[in-house]
Each structure stands twice: as C-alpha cells, then as structure tokens.
Amino acid sequence: MAFGYTSSSYAQVSENLPDYKTDSLYKDSLNRIKEKPLRYIGFNRQDSVLITSSISTLKGDVLTKNFNTNLSNKLYGRLAGLTVAQGGNEPGLDGAGLFSRGLSSYQSNVNREPLIIIDGFIGSYELLVAEEIEEISLLKDASALAIYGFRGANGVLLVTTKRGKKGPLAVSFSSQLGFNQATMLPKTLNSFQYATLFNEASVNDGRAPFYDATTLEAYRTGSNPILFPNVNWYDEALRNTAPISNYNLNFKGGDNNVKYFVALNAINQQGLLKNFGDNDLESRNSTYSRYNLRSNVEVNITKRFTATLLLGGNVENKANPFQITTGGTFAALASTPPNAFPVRIPNGSLTFDGNPIPNGSYGGTIGLTNPIANLAGTGFFEYGATTFQSVFNLKHELDFITKGLSVSGAVSFNNYFQGGSAKTKQVQRYSVLNNNGNALYVPVLVEPNLILSGQELFPGENRTFGLQSSLNYNRTFGKHAVTATAFFNSDVNNIIRVQPTTSAANNAFPYKTNGGGSRVTYVNSNKYIAELSLGFMESENFAKSNRLGFFPAASLGWIASNESFLKNNQTVSFLKFRGSFGLTGNDNIGGRFLFESRYPNGDSYYFGPNATTLSASINQGRLANPNITWEKEKVANIGVDAIFFNQLKLSVDAFNRDRYDLLPEINASGGLVSNGSIPSFLGFNQIPLINQGKVNNKGFEATLGYTTKASSKLTFYADANIFYAKSNIDFNAEAPSLNPGLLKTGLPIGVPFGLRSLGLFQSQADVDASPKPIGANVKIGDIKYADLGGPNGTPDGIIDGNDNVVIGNPGLPNLSLGLNSGFKYKGFDIDFVVQAVTNRSVFLTGSYFNQFQNANGTASGIALERWTPETAATAEFPRLSLDGNQNNYRFSSFYVRDGSFIKLRSLELGYSLNKSLISKIKITNARVFVNGTNLLSIDKIPYGDPESFGTGYPPLQSYSLGLRVGF
Template identity: 50%
Template sequence: MKLKYCSSVFLISILLLNISKNANAQDSKDTVEVINIKEKGKNLKNIGYGKQPFNHITSSISTVNGEDIQQNFNLNLGNTLYGRLPGLTVIQGNSEPGVGNPGFIVRGKNTFGGASLSPLIIVDGFIAGGNDFGSIFSQLIPEEVESITLLKDAASTAVYGNRGANGVILVTTNRGSSGPLKINFSTRQGFSQAFSLPEFLNSGDYATLFNEARQNDGLTPLYTPQAINSYRSGDSPFAFPHVNWYDEVLRKTAPVSSYNLGFKGGDKTVKYFVMLNALGSQGLFKNFGDLDPESTNSTYHRYNFRSNIDINLSDNLAVAFNLAGSVENKANPWEYNTTSTFSLLERIPSNAFPVRNLDGSFGGNNLYASNPVANLLANGFDQSNGRTLQTSLRLTQKLDKLINGLSATGVVSINNYFIAGSEKNKTYTLFPVLPGAFDTNGNPILGQGIGLTTSLSGVETTRTQYRNFELQGALNYNRVINKHDFSAFLLFNTDNEVRNFSSGAESDPYKHNGVATRLTYVYSDKYIAEFSAGYMGTENYAAGKRYGFFPSGSLGWVVSQENFLNKSKVINFLKLRASYGIAGNENTGGSRYAFITNYNTFTGAEAALGNPNITWEEEKSLNIGADATLLNNLQFSVDVFKRDRSNILTQPLDVYPQFFGATLPDLNIGKTANQGLELALRYNSKSTGKLNYFIEANFSHYKNEIVYNAQLPQLNAGLIAKGGSIDQPRRLMAIGFFTAQEIAERATNPAKYPIPVGVTARPGDLKYQDIGGLNGVPDGIIDNNDLVSNGYPTGQPRTTLGLNAGFKFKGFDLNFVVQAVTGNSVNLNTGIFQAFQNNGNIGSIAVGRWTPETASTATYPRLSSVNDLNNFQNSSFWIKDGSFIKLRSAEFGYSFPKELLNKFKIGQARLFVNGNNLLSFDHIEYGDPESLAGYPVLRTFVLGTRIQF
C-alpha cells in the first residue's frame, strides 16, 4: 500500500508539471519577515468557514505559520505548539513514537466531571476528529501546513454550534501559487535521548536502607553486613546483583530522520502543491530484535503524502481537490505501547535478581514474576500499521450574473484513520537464585523454574478506527459598494462520525446536521459589525431536544482610520473589538443516549433512569480586545474574556436523597465561570540593515471557579467545591514529623496529636492538622473532614508565557522558543517516590529520610518496609511547585549567498542544526515536572539541509 500511495502522488505531480505554464520567477527575500499590521488588511486570515482581512476581524484568534513550526523535529504536530499560541495550553502526553498525543486546553478549563476539554480540530474546513478521536491532526507535518489558527471566543466558534465551546483549532494546508515549478527538498538526521529518567539507589544502598526500614517497623534486618558488602563490591554478581534496569533496557541515543520532497507552482488555470515525506525514529529500546529472532527492534516509520490541486475550469467555475494521508508502521518487542515495561523498570529494585543467571537462563523470583529484559527478548513482539486518508472535492461557481458578488460552493469530504495490529506472543521461564545456597565452586544454586516456555503464537487485531463523512453546501456573498463592504455566507452541513471502534465492534455513528451563517458589514474601513450563528442538531438527544441555536455578535472600530489618528507617527494601527455569544459542548461525559432508561437484561428491573431533557453544555462568552501597531515595528494585541458555562452534567446530590430507590441520571445543572487575560507582542527590526531580528512574546492567564455542582452538604467548609477552582486538589495539611516526645505524649492524650484510623504512629511519621468535624470543631481524628484546598491542579497552569525570538546576519540565522508556566502543581505521592511500598524500589528522594540524627533537617518521612497508611496519605507534604521555564526549541542555520547558488541554478540552500526540549529550569529535583514516569520526554538534536530548485 505504501508504494501504491507514493506512486499515485508522483503521477499526479508529473501530470501537474506538464499542465502548468511558465511564469516569471519571484526571488524570495532573504530577510526576517517584518509584519506591519496596517498591511494585514490585505492578508486573509482563516476564521472558520471562510477568511477575512485582518483589519475586519472582530473575533479573538491566534495564528502560527507552518514555516515557524518547522524549527523543531517532532513526530506529533501537537508538540510543535508549545508557547506558540496565546490561549492554548499544551499538556505533555506520552512521548512514545506513534502512541501518545499531547492534550489541549483553550483558555483554561471551564467544565468538570467527565466532560471533554479538547477543542474541535478542523483541517481544511473539515472535522479531523480532535485529540479525543483519531490522529489525523497529530500525523500532519509542518511542511504541509500553511497555518494553524486558534479560535477562542464565541464570535469565532458559534458557527460550530454545540461543538465550539472548547475552542476550535483550524489547520490550513499549503496550496499552489502562480509561478514556475519550485522543487523543495529537505532532510534532517539526528538522534533523540531521554530528557529525564527516574533515579533509583544501587543494590548496596537499597539493602542498607531496607534494613533501616525494617528496624523502624520493629522487625529484624533482612540483609547481613557481608551481603551488603557483596552488593557494593560486585564480586558475586549472580548471587548479589546490582542491575540498573534502565541501562539494561534503554540506549543512550536513538536515531531519527526525516526526508521531505515538495513541488509547488501553477498558472491561471492550474495551481498545485504536492509533497512526500518520510519520518523515522527507532525509539529508546535497545535492539532486542538483533539478539533474538523471535523479538523485534523498536521502530517507528511514517510516510506522509499530500496533493492539493486548484483548477479553474472556466472563468466562473473552480475545482479544488485535496488528497492526503499517511502510512505508519510501528514495531515493539512484547507490547504495542511500553506502559508495562516502564512500570517494571520503575518498580523492580536493583538487587532483586540478575538479568541472566550464570548458566544463561533468565533471572527472576516469585515476588515480581517478570524480568524486563526477558519480556523484550522472549515474550514475542507487536507490529502495527496505521493509515490516514483525507480527501475532499470542492466546486465553486460564481453567480455574478444573478447577483454581483454571489457564489455557491459544494463540498464532499471523507476522513479516515485506523490502526491494525499483529501480536506475536510467547512465554518464558524464570529461575530464582536460592538465598544462601552455593555449590562446591561457590556459585549460587538455582531454584525451580517459574512459568512455562511456550512457542510463538499470533493474533491479528484492529486497534482503533475513526471515520467521518461530510457534506457542505454554501452561498457566499462579497461586495464593496463605495464605502460599504458586505460579506456573508450561509452554509448547510451534515456529517457522520464513527469514533474509536475496534475489532469490528463499530458503535452507532455520531450524526450532525447544521446551518451556519456569518454576516459582516464594514463602513468606511473603520466601523465593523458582525453577526454569526450556528443551528445544529445531533441524534444523541431525545426527539424535540436535538437542535439548538448558537448566536453571537461582535463590533469593531479601526480607530487609526479616524482623522485624529490617521497621521499619527506613533500609533500606526489601532483596532478595538468586542464580542458576545453562545457556543456548546456536546462531549459532556455522559453515557450515549442517556435520555433512555436502561433495564437489567435478566431481571427486567430499572438499571438507571433516563433523562429525557439531557442536552449539551452551553457557554456564554464575552471578549473585549484590541490590536495595534506602534512606531511601525511594535505589534500589540490584548484580550480580556469572561466565560460562563452551564448545563454541565452532574449528579443532583443536594436535591435527591441517596435512598431515592433508583440510580439517578446525571442532570444538566452544573455551572462554572472563567475569566482571563491574553497578551501578544512582537517587535520587528527595520529590514534595511545587515542585521534583522524579531522578538515575539505571548502571555495568558485565567482563573476559573465552580458556581454550582449540586454537592452533598459537608462538615468541613474546606471541602465545599462551590466557589473554588475547578479540579482544586484537597489534601491533608502536613505540619511536620512526629518527635519521640510527641509520640510519648500521645499515649496519654491521643486527641492532642490525632492520626488516621488504623495507623500506629512512630517518630518520623508525618503529622497532620486536625481541621475539624461537626461545626468545624476539631474531633481528634484525621480523616476526609480534614482535607483542605492545597496547591493547583496538575497539568493546568494558570499562567503561561511564550517567547519566540530570532535574528539574521550575513546569511546566518538563529531562532528559539522559550515557554514558562506557573500556577501548576506536581504531586510526588506516586509509586516511584514511595520507598519500598508494594514491594517497590527506592529513589534518591529518600536519601533525605527522617532519622533520629537528621530529625531537624529531614526532607522525607521515616522509612517503612510495609505499606505505610500514614505517610503516603494525600497530603500537602508531597505537593511541589510545578512552575518551569523551558527552552522548547532552538535552530541555528546558514543560507548560502544567492550569487553562489545562481551559478548552480539553485534558488535557495540552507544548512541548519536544531534541537527541542533542550533545557528546563524548575523546582522538581527528581524528574521532569511535566512527565515524572513512563516513557520519558525526548530531547532531540538534528542536522539538516533545505534546498529549493
């Protein structure tokens, strides 16, 4: 299939090259782009279902160009957007090639419960699934993207009806242009490495501290001094092993590569853009396939293609045909994704068992029953292949003979994505070392084997699939009459989505029918009024409740066009704008067809009551903003917003008693509020000198609160969610470590030093503040009534700052992107930081443990060899400041002079080196604040070249 796709695209490109006519070449400017907002009135910006001149846009949008996001190497398009778009929070996801997607939140969280936060994602005017459904967006590459636009307020999202409240991401792909054929080739070669890995103690330290933990628990030591010395010396590695499991499984660097070939050109009849791309990453696993024929090396390859063709069949009829997609192939030893492997690496201590015994058999024991290296060598392998296909055919007919400025458009689009897998499995036998048992040669004796060795067997599976079929029909009107500028559209849309079905278990399709309209009036190029609306319905609600109306209105005033400002040398451009409207969110987290009452199949009894009035979330959004250019070179944009969301699904716990007698349905009764500020600045140097530079910064801040959530009455006022932030963590307040004296006093006065039920307190244990029970009076017990608001939600920073800067000087150029966040917490109360819990490992964080000698300086509770019911409570002790400043990407390059290139008939040639995830300044000593465990975040370095003929 790969060859078939590639061959088709090459044939199309050859056909287009024969059709196109010659045109005059246009030399590109070898300078930093200088953008004057006053000139943007001539530039059309994508605002959803159409484009508008920047001067006429009254909604709140942010845009990044595709050329800008080419500056870092990433397998996932979403990972190129950190710090780029004000209002967009990108949440670090799984970094494993071909598996994980980052999360997106637009203007902060404004819902709770199980409702989706993901914005709607549109590629070239059509639904592309979004991060919740499918990977069409994530598999695009920067080389095929013209721009990515974020729609943030109701004036821009209302046309998307009940799918617009979480914001909309619009992707516009590259198209052809008039001019001779331009051939672009680029390649990047480099490597990735783990940005950060957990740090665990060696075997000798593990054994020493485990003995200490047992003594703290009143138990006898497990390891003798001789055994600890053997662990440290390494003189008997099979009986007393020291295994760094990360070193055994992962390599230090993994090769990555990219090749891109593009064709662009056209004339007044045909314009075309054709692209082929190949991406490759070998992942962090060692090449286990080279060591065992029934394993495989970890690899990921993806081949993207795109052919965008625009044809003027006549002066009045135009056709636009898009054909694009990708072919991806992924292989891993043992498993499709590596979650289980990294869980083992984080859990198994370094002294648990050797990788292999002296006789070459796999080491292991009954406690862990799994050997990470053996899993990757002798458990089989997983291979998968994925396919995306994006097609659309658009016909546009001018109707000027009927009404001057009128046109009609009809479009059909099909988007598909699926992953099929081939799983080859087998099992193996582990052999434990018998403690203290040695043969006559002093070698350890092995015990009975654990598990069976089996032959390889396989199964084929469909892992996931997304499919969308969409039809659109629209009337468009654009007319300028003297000082009056009119534009409008009326669009009819229907689409049929099938989301995330696998193994043939296809769910009922999600169907949407809708009408969208936008009416824009501009007087004298300075007074703007706009009305937009969506009327949309879906089959997921009861008859009579399926359609809703989502209107919005906005106003704009181009103040710089007024007589009192139009000659100002300071204010070159100034536009004020305001909008108010309504948008919806249909992904509320409720069950499918929740208006139907379910019955138990066997008894016939009601299982859950239906809610015939269930509907989508509704958000009313107010936005006030301004855009300006000062002193010709400083561009400025600011927005303040307020969003009020209602109809959030929640249980009516404060209305109906728990003994109601039936499982209550969720009701649309929840409410939230969210407000914030966004700011964007850009300074461009004058382009007349040899040195050209720009500095661009964006700032986003938001604050949300729960207005109503039908919560049960609480004894502790600190547990009341109403009035607090969405997802506000509530934890016990840690107030230090117990001293020996306090433990002694507690024997006679337990209420003075309360502890959780079932806990036996010892010196060095955490103690917690007794907030209170009934009427807020302390009750001498530590329980859920003592939880208080503490820290911020993880992965939802309140404040984000992005900085992008660059310069060019005599052919050399440098640019970089820095991102900073604050108002974000990191919770260290997870497995890799919980020493010895659940027979787990011990990390370097535990070196600062409490002992009688370190009582005044301890940074970690006393160690315990059993599961600790006190110290690992959900408490403030484990909460750390998640703020950070990261150098997300940097690129340094050199462009060869045109005088030299002209001799070889080369248009442009550039060499460059770039990297991403380069540096982090944060408060987390033991890992990356965005990703503490699992497949690590990748730091990547590449050397590349771009050539244009």
C-alpha cells in the first residue's frame, strides 16, 4: 500500500526560518542530529531537527560491515526499540522476526511484526542488500504511525533505497569471500556409550540388559565396524566449513537534469552438507544464490516537474539433496542411533542368498532410514523465485498558484513468483545380520524404484498494485513555517497459486485497502512545534457498516536550545523536548471475513433403502458478529533529544500503549482457547468472536552516541541503545479456573505455563508420599512436581493440567542492549557490534533432551548428565527409561533455562590505502578488510545457541576477506 512517507527529498521546512544558530558548532550539532531520519510528509522532506515523533534510524552503509545474506540478520542491536528474534539458519531460509517495542497483542497466530514500507510502498525488505539501502527508519509512536491507519499499531519499518547525486560518474566495486561454520553441533554418543546407557535404561524399567558384555566390548574397541558400527552421523553428513561470497558493483552520478544510481549484486552460499552432488548426478549440492539489480533514476523534465523511476528485483535459486529444506535431514541425523547400521556396505559383499551387492550400497533397516543414503541417492529438490519492485513517481511544483504548493503521485507494482521441481527415487538399503560372527546382508526394499521421477512444486505468485497521490504545502512566513499534506492511497494484493497437476489457478480473494489522511506541522521561531495528523482507512475484511476507521494523533515539540538562555551555551549544543498522543490500529486479527457465519462440513451419513448412499452434512459453525472490528491502540510518548559539547548525543523516550478491541485468543487451528464472556450452555457450536481483549505495554528506550572531533588523529565512535518494555494482559475473556495460576489476565504476553518442578525424587519414601500423574510409574530419579491443581492453588492429590502455572519469562526479551563502536587511526579501522538481551527463557524440549523416548529410541550426549545413585547430587536430568515416560518429559520448569546472552554480532578490521598513492592509478578509494559475524556468545546454555538449539540447522558464524574499491 502507498503511504504518506516516501523517499523523495525536497525543500526542508526550516531552511528559510530566521534565528537559527549560524556558528560552526551548532551546524556541526545539526549534522549529528541528521543521523536521525528526515521524515517525509507526502513528498516533502521535514528536517529532523523539527521532528516531534519517536523514530530510530541507521544508514545502509553501516550494514555492509555485517556479512549476512538476509538483511534482517544485520539489524541485531542496531535500532532502539527493535527486537530481532533469530529464525532459521539454513541458507535462504534464515530470516529473523522483527518486533517494535515488544508485543501488544496476545494473538500468537497472527503477524505481530512491523509494517514494511520500501520507497513509500509495502514490500519485502529481507532480500535487499545493504549496498542499495540509503537508510532504515523505525517509526514507533502515534504521531508517526497514525497515517498508516489500522496497519500501524505494530510499528512501521521504512526502507529507503539510494539515489543518484549531482556529480561525475562514481563507480564502486566490492568483493567478499569467506566461509561459514557451525558455532556448535549437538552432543552425540558413540556406540559404546549408547549401548551402555541403553542397558541402564532397560534395567531402570525392570528389564534385563539388552546388550551383552561381548557386544559392549566390540563397540568399545571398534574391532568390527560392520557388525558393530560406530557412526557419528553429523560427521558423515556435514563438512567443517562452507564457502560464501558477495560481489557488488554500484554506479552513481548525475547532473542538473538526470540523477541515477545503479547497483548489481551477487551472493552465493553453500550449505554445511557435504557435496554429495559431486559424486552422483542424481543428487545435488546444498546451495543458495541470489542476484540483485537496482536502478533508481530521477529526471527533471522541467524546472518544476520531476519524474522518478525506482526499479529493483532479484532472482533466487536454492537446491538441496533429499528434500527442499534440510529439516528432514537434521531430524534423521539426530534420530538415527550410532550403532544402527554401517553407512556403507563393503564392496564385493553378497546378499544372504549369494547375489552380489552393487558397490557403494548403503546400510539400513526397514524402520530406520540411512541419512547418507537419502542425501546421496534419493534425488534432489530445486527452487527458484523472482522478485520485482517498481515505483514511478511524478511531482509538480505549483508555485504559479501559490508558493510552496506541489502535487505528486506515484504508482507501484510489485511481483513475487516462486516455483520449483522435485526429482525423487528410492535407494536400496541392506540390513546387516550377525551370523555367528559373519555379516549377513538382507535387502530392505523388495522392488525399489531406482529411476528418478519428477514433480513440479506448488508454484505461487503474489502481485501487489499500489497508488498514491498527495497535495503538499511548504511555506515560511517570517518566523512562522507551515508544512501540510493531504494524501490518498489504495492497494490491491492478489495471491495466486497454481495447482501442480493442472493449469488452473487457485486464487485467494484479493486484499483490497483504501486509505488516506492529512498532516499539518506548524513551527514558530524555530522553537515551538505543533503537529496534527489524521489517517483514515477502509478494508473489505470487515462488514460494510464497519469498514472505515479514523486515526488521529497530535504532537508538540520545544527546541529549548534555540531559546536565548541556551543559545550561546557551550555545553548544551542542542536540546529538544517532544511529546505525542494518538490512535493506531491493527487489522491482522487472525483471519478474513470473521464477521460472517460459518457452516463447516460435518459427519457423513448413510441414506437410501439399504443405507448404502453416503452423504455429507453441514453444521452450524461460528455465529456471525457483524460488529467485529480491528484492534485499536492509544499511544502516548514523551521524549528528549540532546547534544552536549557537540560530541555526545542523547535521545530518551518513554511510552505507554493501550491496545483494546482484541479478539479472544485463537489457537493455531482457529478455535478459541477460552472465552469466559459467553457461557457454553447457550448451545453454540462455536462461540462468536467479540472484540473484548485489552493489553497494556509500557517501557522506555534510550540511545547514547559519542564521536571524537574530526581533527583527532585517533577517531573513536560509539552508539549504544537500551530498550525495555513490559506488557500486561488487562482482559482476555478467560473461562474460570479452580487454579488462578492458569489465568493469563494480569500477566505479560507470552509467559509459558507448565508444571512447577521440585527437583528429582531422591528416596522411595518421597515417591510414595507425593502426588503423581495418573498412569505414571514414578521412581527414584524422576521429576517431582508441585501439586497446585485444587481450589485457589491448593493440593488435590493429582498432577495434571490443572497444576500448570507460570514457569518462566517469555521467549521474546523485554530488555535489550546494543552497542556499535569502533576506532580509526590513520588508514586502519575497526568496527564491532555487540548485542545483549535478558529477561527471557528458553526451553529444553524435543528428542535431543527426551532420551530414548522417540520412535527410534535414540539418545544424545545429554544423557551423560542423567540421574544415577552415584550422581544424585549433581544430575542435570532425570533417570533414563525406555518406556513412554508419563512423568519426566512433561512441559515443566525443570527444563526452563535463562535465555539471556551477550553476543559479538560482527567485527571488522580494515585498512584504507593512501589516497595519494592510489590516485595515480585513477582510484579514489581502496580498502581491504577482514570480517567476522556471530563470533562469540556469553550465555548460560551449554547445550547450544540460546537463540536456536536442538536438532535443526545449526547456527552459523562466518569469516571473510574483502576488498572495496572506488573509481
């Protein structure tokens, strides 16, 4: 959708105002302030000195010092108020989640991330590269967000791409080559450890040991790796390092009539999987590549008529052996025991009936797959995607009507297409039997399909068309300045998915939204600022009588440093106070057309004389509520911006967000988690949705920056930020509970609920005297739980779901800090980014921590820390068991850990060649550098990365060597 903030830049509001400080000290301070964004009103640019909104910003050039292929992973610790949550780690699927000022909605099945605006229109930012970005700004308060209507409550991230500048052609080329490696892989057991622990678990369950002493000794010595294999599946599948490269070429320049910026970028990244495709044409290496193109051109058609064309796009290609993603591969690596079978069958081997086995064949069983056979012999998946983004903008100054008046319009077309193909086959595997010390090989598959078969993956397309127009006014009258805009915008989003076996398109209903608004800013004597904003928006997602919403906001500012009592102050170079209040909204409420009644398919019945005809039925589903509306949020913000001694920059904000009209909590399948407002005895099959929920979210943020004087031989700079927010669910329409600890009302969003652990049972007497889950065979060394399931949290003698209480902090931290700092001395420079978060919990869940409980009966290195009579005082985990344990692997505080961490996100060391030397070969600048990302983590999780650990793709760190040259 088009919005009132765009990337065009024109006359600043303040440039003609009198009484500005004119000394060099103050000009310097203003330049430092302008590291904050220039806010765009319609197509007019407003000086950051006069901004009364809460906005954080960073320049695109600083992001080049973090070597990540996904832009979201470059934002850690960079913007005050922005929380970046690490997602996956697989190349091409490693986007992070973004959250502005924490969470203000308890709905976990909806998008709670900021709205992304690229050059004035909704777009996807993750695939952009830092070299094509001018700046990124995070809009956070109502004064900045009101014009975005019911799309602004979660914040707005503005991305502005680079433009050309007047001057001769400037060419910049950079090359960066390096490698990725896993920061940590899961701890594994060797076969001797696995068999020994398996025996222990069997004895714990009252059974005899499974492995005899001879077998254990064979595993220990490795004397017969075919009959008694000892396989580290991670070592077999993964390599230590994987190469990565980045090439970038930029052209920039222009004159009075035409300005241009062109960028070409190529990124290539290989996965950690070994190159199985090199050995088999019917497999593929794990690779990801992306090619970006950007062309931004601005043309002055006449003195007052300007046209701008912004074009950007990229092409992605991804390939993997076995499956399109590596999720199944890493699940197999984690769930295959080390002693299950050898990776390969020795060449020259025979089957049990004397038939020769083809060379290079794989071991396996009917119940267990061979991860290496999957990667090398079962085919491959390939995937491709293209993205195209375009903006065409026209602006005409209407000074012939009145000075400062202009009209502008823009149209945008964005398109995203994806598709791929799968080539699959089977590979024969051979189980190994022990025939009196000799290996006996038995084929697993009777008639394997050894020929590749192809299938097209579900292709899809997303087309977005946006339109924006605005009337702008920018005028100074003596000591008075007025900036005003009125704008209208509209967008249509079409999602198209083509069925794989036909040419028919399965299209979702297009998303249609209209909006607009106005903003007026008044400045008096360059000291006093007042601003009024009004946004309106309508959507087809609500009933006709309830589609239009209005979102007003107001803000005030006072530039105290322009007062006479501070005007010549050498300590306070700049000082501004600001405050705002207004209304924003969020229409992403968990589904489309929720105001309608639903009639889902019901049970089928047999009809007819002999009851042989099966007929489906339709049930009455959720009742209609035509009054369903979007979430609304009142936002108050106060802040201060200051510069001291022309070097120390400070910005502080405090905010309060009251969101209301939330729907009851909806689970992933679309059902209500609870609703205490409508009793179930009324007979509804599905309770109608009502806007009742309320959430409060308040906190503060601050940034502090320092830079030495430009004349210093040693230049030091540091930009630090801190953010804190605490949410509270004021009302959640919850059903009553005997245990008040189960209620979410009054608690922060996202707090985990589970059983409260009291440690491990250390005596049979304690086991006998304590309440236990029904059906659980609890023994010494098992987890003991608090009995809280009776009225008002009193004991009831049973451990069940009613005993769940809050057992930790949300996964999203509510306190985060970031630091970007560095030094420059002569030609040398160093830059680094550190991020720290706290007040978050992580949970040790999944097969990696549930020993012998998965279908394949595997265990990890965590099992070495289990309870035994000898380790009772130091055990980190409960006793081992082969049974489906009904006690030890419940979601409880026993598996909760402190997820706080301090991370060195990036570090770059560089050297710039002497300009007098390189100018002889027509080079304007040249710099060589070494770069590292995700280099260090200080945390309390010994089992992996505190942001992502378990059996999936491991977190990565990278090292690279680069060169950047300008001509």
